[in-house]
Amino acid sequence: MTMTTAAAAMIELEGVAKSYGDVHALRRTDLSIAKGEFVTLLGPSGSGKSTLLNLIAGMITPSAGRIVIDGRDATTLPTNQRGLGMVFQNYALMPHMTVFENIAFPLQVRRLPKAEIRRKVAEALDLIQLGHVADRRPRELSGGQQQRVSLARCIVYNPALILMDEPLGALDKKLREQMQLEIKRLHAELGITMLYVTHDQDEALTMSDRIVLMNGGRIEQQGTPDALYFKPETVFSAEFIGSSNLIPGTVQIAADGTCRLKTALGTFPAPAPAAPMKAGDRAVLLIRPENMAIEVSGATTSVPGRLEDSILLGGVVRHFLRCADGSTLIVQELNQPGRSVAHRGDLIQAGWQPGHARLLPPQPAN
Amino acid sequence: MSDLFGTSRLARGVVSTAAWTCYLFLLLPSLIVIPISFGNPGQIEFPPRQFTLQLYRQFFTDPAWWGSTVQSLVVACVTTLVALILAVPAAYALARSRLPGRAGLRGLFMMPMLVPVIVLGLGLYLQFSSWGLLDTTAGVVLAHIMLTTPYIMVSVMSGLHHSDVALETVASIMGASRVTIFFRVVLPQLKASIAVGALFAFLMSLDEVVVAYFLTGQNSMTLPVKMYSSIRWELTPVLAAVSTLLTVLSLLIALGIIRMQGKTEASA
16 A cells, blocks of 8 residues: 655645534544545545545634645645635536636636636536537536536646545436546546545445545544455444445354354354454454355355345345344355256355455444 | 415405405505696696696706705615625625624614614714714715615525525635635625615615605705605695606616516526
8 A cells, every 4th residue: 555655645634633512523533645546535424524524625623633735734724725626516616607617717716817717728628528518507517517517627727636525426326437437537647636525335446546434433444445345344344335244253262273253153264353352252254245155065164044035136146044043144146147046935055265254343332 | 275265266256356455555546646747737636637748847847856856866876885885795794604693793783674763763863963964965875874784684695595605615615715705706696686685775765754854954855855845835746746757766676676586586
C-alpha cells in the first residue's frame, strides 16, 4: 500500500473529532489521503462519513484535531479558501445560469481572462461530451447530464481535491454504472485526488483505490477493496461488504498451535486469527457464500443442512440452508450447466476449504 | 371540501350568490367613481348626464393636484428603493445566520406591521417635530420605509425559504466570497420575490394616508392626503378622476404581483 510520506499527502487529518454536546458525530480520527488517490468513505447513515466530508470542506469546524490540505493547515480556513471542489447528490447547479455559465462560474470567481475562461469551459465540456448543451439551462437536462455538468464545473478549475457526496444516489442503476466508469476515467486521465462518500458497497468496490469503512463515528477498517473484501477484521466489516456466513463459537488451540472453533454446528478448523486470541475466547468464523459449495461427499469441512430455497440471480445461484441449530447458511454457486441440482427439503452438505474461512473477534455488544 | 359546504346544487348556488353579493358590495364604491369621473365637471353626480374628459384635464393641469401626484410618486419610488436596500440583506442575514437572538431580531423587524398605524403616525409626529422633519419629503419617506420594510422582508424570506442552500455551499467551495455569493447566487434566485415585495411597498406608500396625514403639510403633501383634505374642504369631482387613475394603477400593480407570484411558484 502507498501510505505515503506527509509530503505527498493531499489531506492529513490528525486526531480530528466533532461532537455536538454529548453526541460524537466523529470520534478522534487520523486519515491520510495521497495525491491522486481515489478514496471512498463507506458506511451506513450516521456513521460519520458526511461529518468527515463536511469537516474537510470547512462547512463545520472540528471540536479537536488538525486538518492539513495540500501541506497547509486548513483547520480554521474558510470554505472558499480551501481550493476544493465538490459534487452533490442533487447536482447543485445554478438554475439561473446556462450550462456554460455554470462551468464558467468558478473561473470568473478566480478572475481569469474571458478568452481563457471560454477555452477552459469548452475543454471541460468536451471532456464530458456535452458541448452541444452549453447554452441550455440545467433543468432542461437529464439527471445524468446534470451530474456530468457538475463534474465539469469541478474539473475546470483543477482543485486540489474533489469531494463527492453520494453523487450518483439520485440516478437509476444503469446510469449509475455508466457514471461510475466515467468518474473513474476522469480520475485516471486527470489524476485529481478524489474523496467519494457512499453507502453503496458495490460503488465503493468498483471505484476506489482505497476504502475507508466507517461505523459509529470512527474508522472501522481501511484498505484496498480486495483487502476489505477478503480480509475483513471485524464482523461489521464482513457484513457491510459482501454477504457472509457467520458461525459463532469458542476458540480451541491444539498443542501444535493450530486453531479450531467449537460451534453449535460442530468443531471446525480455523486459520490463524487476525487479532490475537487465546483458547476459550469467543470468536466468529466467516465464510463467504461464494467460497462454499454444495457437496455430495463430505470431503472438506462441511455442515449438513436442509435446503430451504434456491434463487437464481442470473450468473449465480444462491442456496439457503437451514442447519440443525436453526441458523441459515448461504451458499453461492456459479450458474453453469451441470451444477448440483438439489430440491427444496433435501438434506445436503455445505462445504468449504478451511483456508477460505476467517476467524474474527465477536461483535462488541453495543 | 365539498362536504364542508354542502354538496347540493342549491347550497352551492346560495353560497356563490352570497359570495358575489359581498364582492360587489365591496367593489361597487370603487367602481362608482369611474362613471362619475367622465361626467359633469361642476359637481359630483351619479349617474352622469354627459361624457367629458374635463375632470382629467383639470387634474393634469392643476399644479396642486399634479404636484402632489409627483410628490407621491417620488415618495413611493424612494421608499421602495431604500426599503429594498434595507430589507433584502436583512432578510438574508436573518434566514441564513445562526446569530443568537435571531427570533427577537425578526420580531423587531416585523413590529411596524403590528403596531396600529394611527399610533405609529402619532409617535412619528411627536418625534419628527423635535427633529424638524415635519412637512418634509424626507420625513414621509422615512416613515414609509418603516412601514414597508417588513412586507418586503416577508416576501424575500419566503423566497429564501424556497431557494436551495446547497447552491450557496457549492459556490463557497468553488471559492466565491460571501459578497459574490449574495449577488451572483442568492439575488438571482430571489428576483421574483424581491419584485413582489417592491411592488407591494410601492403600492402601500402610494396610497398610505394615515401616517402621511400626520407628517405632511403644504410643502410635502402626498396625493392621498390631498384627496382626503379636498373631501373635507372642497369636495371637487376631480376626486373621481384621481380615484379612477389610482384604481387603474393599483390594479396594474396587483396584476404584476400576481404574475410574479405565479413565477416564484413555478420556479420553486
